[in-house]
Amino acid sequence: MTEQVHFDSTEARLRHALLQGRDGDAVAYHGxxxxxxxxxxxxxxxxxxxxxxxxxxxxxxxxxxxxxxxxTYDAGQPLTAWVHAxxxxxxxxxxxxxxxxxxxxxxxxxxxxxxxxxFSTADGEAAEARIDVHKLLAQLPERQRVPIVRTKLEGLxxxxxxxxxxxxxxxxxxxxxxxxxALAALIKGET
Amino acid sequence: MKTDELxxxxxxGVEPVERHPVGxxxxxxxxxxxxxxxxxxxxxxxxxxxxxxAVRLPMFWVKxxxxxxxxxxxxxxxxxxxxxxxxxxxxxxxxxxxxxxxWVLAAFVLAQAAPVERPGLIFGATWxxxxxxxxxxxxxxxxxxxxxxxxxxxxxxxxxxAAAGLLAGSxxxxxxxxxxxxxxxxxxxxxxxxxxxxxxxxGGLLGPRLLRW
Numbered sequence: 001m002t003e004q005v006h007f008d009s010t011e012a013r014l015r016h017a018l019l020q021g022r023d024g025d026a027v028a029y030h031g032x033x034x035x036x037x038x039x040x041x042x043x044x045x046x047x048x049x050x051x052x053x054x055x056x057x058x059x060x061x062x063x064x065x066x067x068x069x070x071x072t073y074d075a076g077q078p079l080t081a082w083v084h085a086x087x088x089x090x091x092x093x094x095x096x097x098x099x100x101x102x103x104x105x106x107x108x109x110x111x112x113x114x115x116x117x118x119f120s121t122a123d124g125e126a127a128e129a130r131i132d133v134h135k136l137l138a139q140l141p142e143r144q145r146v147p148i149v150r151t152k153l154e155g156l157x158x159x160x161x162x163x164x165x166x167x168x169x170x171x172x173x174x175x176x177x178x179x180x181x182a183l184a185a186l187i188k189g190e191t
Numbered sequence: 192m193k194t195d196e197l198x199x200x201x202x203x204g205v206e207p208v209e210r211h212p213v214g215x216x217x218x219x220x221x222x223x224x225x226x227x228x229x230x231x232x233x234x235x236x237x238x239x240x241x242x243x244x245a246v247r248l249p250m251f252w253v254k255x256x257x258x259x260x261x262x263x264x265x266x267x268x269x270x271x272x273x274x275x276x277x278x279x280x281x282x283x284x285x286x287x288x289x290x291x292x293x294w295v296l297a298a299f300v301l302a303q304a305a306p307v308e309r310p311g312l313i314f315g316a317t318w319x320x321x322x323x324x325x326x327x328x329x330x331x332x333x334x335x336x337x338x339x340x341x342x343x344x345x346x347x348x349x350x351x352x353a354a355a356g357l358l359a360g361s362x363x364x365x366x367x368x369x370x371x372x373x374x375x376x377x378x379x380x381x382x383x384x385x386x387x388x389x390x391x392x393x394g395g396l397l398g399p400r401l402l403r404w
Contacts, residue, residue: 060197072343073275074277
């Protein structure tokens with residue numbers, strides 16, 4: 001009973017924060033990603049008991065996926081289902097890539113699934129991944145790297161970044177958008 | 192990079208996302224695909240010469256409704272499959288309904304017809320070219336719908352590819368209706384369906400390769 005209440009309130013709180021974040025509220029969005037990180041870490045850790053080194057990589061890959069695909073969340077659908085589908089997709093995708101490399105048999109059968117469980121546990125310990133987003137960032141072409149560095153690492157607004165770089169505001173926005181997608185693709189290439 | 196830093200990076204200066212991206216992307220893709228299919232039909236095949244008379248026949252509209260019903264249901268399926276964790280719910284039933292309806296009609300038509308007329312109702316005059324031409328007209332839509340899905344987040348790749356192919360096939364068939372002289376339900380239930388299923392099969396096979404993200 002209390003678990004169900006906890007689950008419902010987590011779902012409602014996170015959903016609200018994501019919707020606010022989609023409207024451009026960075027504070028709410030930061031809260032959403034932070035809370036989500038803990039749930040994702042617990043989710044992956046439970047499924048990758050044999051591969052603990054992969055957990056944080058997957059957390060970061062899934063976070064980037066959630067961010068890049070946040071426009072595909074329908075406000076009418078349960079957030080748990082949406083996040084769970086992304087987390088599972090990224091988990092399966094990574095296990096397939098591993099299996100392809102190591103010629104293992106398909107390990108997917110070992111992955112137990114329970115949608116509701118995703119928001120019922122959390123693991124808030126901050127951790128470092130083996131993949132280094134900073135290094136991957138350096139591989140991006142300038143028109144994508146510069147906008148990300150200016151707006152996302154230095155914290156400039158789009159207008160300020162446009163001014164500082166001589167790029168147009170739309171070039172900054174497109175650069176950030178495409179750059180984060182390219183980053184997600186690079187992470188896949190690394191593993 | 193620590194995960195906390197990545198979270199800060201993602202949240203900093205976050206821009207509002209566009210409204211209705213799934214519907215918009217699919218609408219753009221269908222528009223472009225239909226223009227492509229229409230141009231292909233006009234250049235390679237041409238309108239049926241008696242189109243003016245054909246539109247007065249109820250069966251012409253039954254045929255359009257059959258194909259449009261498939262297109263509508265496969266669009267719903269493609270849109271739902273473009274969102275992670277979205278259930279298909281009743282959409283598979285909506286997909287099967289137009290096919291069942293045309294089969295019931297076909298059975299009725301065949302039962303009414305004299306035995307010597309039956310092969311003509313099934314094979315018409317164009318059964319050898321019909322499925323291939325529908326699949327050909329589906330190509331521009333196929334490309335456009337796959338482009339639309341690649342910008343979204345399908346997680347069930349074979350199924351998503353098949354839905355995209357089904358949408359392409361049924362829109363290709365919709366355009367083909369303006370050229371094709373066949374109106375018999377047994378013909379439609381066989382060769383039209385076959386033509387529509389070719390891109391669906393191709394889509395299902397290519398989905399895992401083309402839709403990965």
